[in-house]
Amino acid sequence: MPRGHAAIGALPMISDARSEDDYDVLIVGAGLSGIDAAYRLQTICSGKSYAILEARGAIGGTWDLFRYPGVRSDSDMYTLGFPFRPWSGDKAIADGADIRAYIEDTARAYGIDRRIRFGHKVVRADWSAEAGRWILEAETEDGVRRFTCSFLYLCSGYYDYEGGYRPHWTGxxxxxxxxxxxxxxxxxxxxxxxxxxxxxxxxxxxxxxxxxxxxxxxxxxxxxxxxxxxxxxxxxxxxxxxxxxxxxxxxxxxxxxxxxxxxxxxxxxxxxxxxxxxxxxxxxxxxxxxxxxxxxxxxxxxxxxxxxxxxxxxxxxxxxxxxxxxxxxxxxxxxxxxxxxxxxxxxxxxxxxxxxxATGLVVKLAGGIALSVGGTPIRTADKLVYKGMMLSDVPNLALAFGYTNASWTLKCDLTARTVCRLLNHMDRHGYTSCLPRLRDPAMAREPLLDFTSGYVQRASAIMPKQGPRAPWRVHQNYLLDFAALRLRPVADEAMEFEGRVGAV
Structure with a gap:
């Protein structure tokens, strides 16, 4: 069974003292979804300070890690690519090296590469209600470094970069x-x-x-x-x-x-x-x-x-x-x-x-970060996913999680735009935190992914769930998500806000 938050015991609370590395938003991961999130932040929320924490030493995520012969996209590049910088290559199904170069070029073109802290592996993140911040610990070559942010955006994918699934055979x-x-x-x-x-x-x-x-x-x-x-x-x-x-x-x-x-x-x-x-x-x-x-x-x-x-x-x-x-x-x-x-x-x-x-992947949510709220571990398997982008009852945190039946970036870009709308809404109303509240604890729970693939089944103990209706239902449909995330208000019946004007 892959390591995950379901097995985390009680965590000591991280000190809520402000660090020297304090940002409005911290993005974890410099792959497709992380670069997309950064672009949306600096264009839609231009006043927000942000940084990207990347565990590895290069941009690209999956497309930098995988170097096996013939590695290529399993979705067309016109939808896997960034909508703000469309894919211009001749191949619809592109080679891994070309995708990696495309991501790197995009990060350089918009100055995103200058916001990336390479070699920073986030291992813990605790939400402090008193400070109104996420307090992160990242392992670096120089030791553990602390960061704080108002909003945490996890763009680290869904599998373990340290190793894939590998059965052991007799003899x-x-x-x-x-x-x-x-x-x-x-x-x-x-x-x-x-x-x-x-x-x-x-x-x-x-x-x-x-x-x-x-x-x-x-x-x-x-x-x-x-x-x-x-x-x-x-x-x-x-x-x-x-x-x-x-x-x-x-x-x-x-x-x-x-x-x-x-x-x-x-x-x-x-x-x-x-x-x-x-x-x-x-x-x-x-x-x-x-x-x-x-x-x-x-x-x-x-x-x-x-x-x-x-x-x-x-x-x-x-x-x-x-x-x-x-x-x-x-x-x-x-x-x-x-x-x-x-x-x-x-x-x-x-x-x-x-x-x-070629026996598959090991699922590791949130890059294996030990997430907690006020020192209490977050058990992801007990959470419902709100609009495919946030966890129930967890404040100021979003996850980039793409489609299983279409291009990953399609959903991640919708999520990034919605996060920016949410942040701007909070600024306009003086709110400091947002939290998707599950008001019906008896709500029926279903698997997040309706897949029989081995890597999905092996991860059932750590995967969050979905509910039977909006906003807890996860659509594998771009048009439905476009309507839910782009056309409807971010302040819906499930979202709670707190700040200078109190809770609503």
């Missing part, structure tokens, strides 16, 4: 080859001419297989059960045409809206008519691999579409690798490792020089 100590996890890919690993087995069937696995097949002797994708795999053009022809004929700003907006609406349409169709959607996806795979290929066994999941995230392969590169015989798919379970490879439940043996454990 793996006897394996004479190399076992690696994609989250920490060795720069010196040479796969040329080697027999490679990639364990997994998710987005990472379907990305790795064609990339490794370009130089490896052979690549086998070993999966216990298949995923839905959909081929999309690497370059968006509509985006290319729009940019050729229309003003750039108008073209960018049209392409972004088109992709948002298509994503909602396909998700709705998949949920409403899952069997028809399944047949459509498998028909595409049969067209790519031919009538003799056992598509049902290797690409026909037992679960319904979007019970787990769909895997996108640009220009069908995975299918091309399979057709070329440089890659293959085996659907079976591991019985044990042997010195020269793997022994499967069926009795089949897979020879291997390198085994890649």
């Amino acid at each position: 793996e100590q006897a394996f004479a080859g190399t076992i690696v996890h994609p989250q920490h890919w060795p720069e010196t690993l040479d796969v040329a001419g080697k027999r490679v087995v990639v364990i997994g069937s998710g987005a990472t696995a379907v990305t790795l297989v064609p990339a490794l097949a370009a130089s490896a002797g052979h690549v086998t994708m070993l999966q216990r059960s298949p995923s839905y795999v959909v081929s999309l053009p690497a370059a968006d022809p509509i985006a290319k045409a729009a940019r050729a004929w229309l003003p750039q700003r108008l073209a960018d907006r049209i392409v972004r809206l088109k992709n948002v609406l298509l994503a909602i349409l396909f998700f709705t169709l998949a949920r409403r008519w899952p069997e028809a959607f399944r047949k459509h996806v498998l028909k595409g795979v049969r067209t790519a691999l031919g009538p003799a290929y056992d598509v049902d066994r290797h690409f026909g999941p037992v679960y319904k579409p979007w019970d787990q995230r769909l895997c996108l392969v640009p220009d069908g590169d995975l299918f091309a690798a399979i057709r070329s015989k440089r890659a293959s798919v085996v659907t079976d379970e591991i019985a044990a490792f042997a010195p020269d490879g793997l022994v499967l439940r069926s009795g089949e043996r897979l020879p291997a020089d390198i085994v890649v454990a």
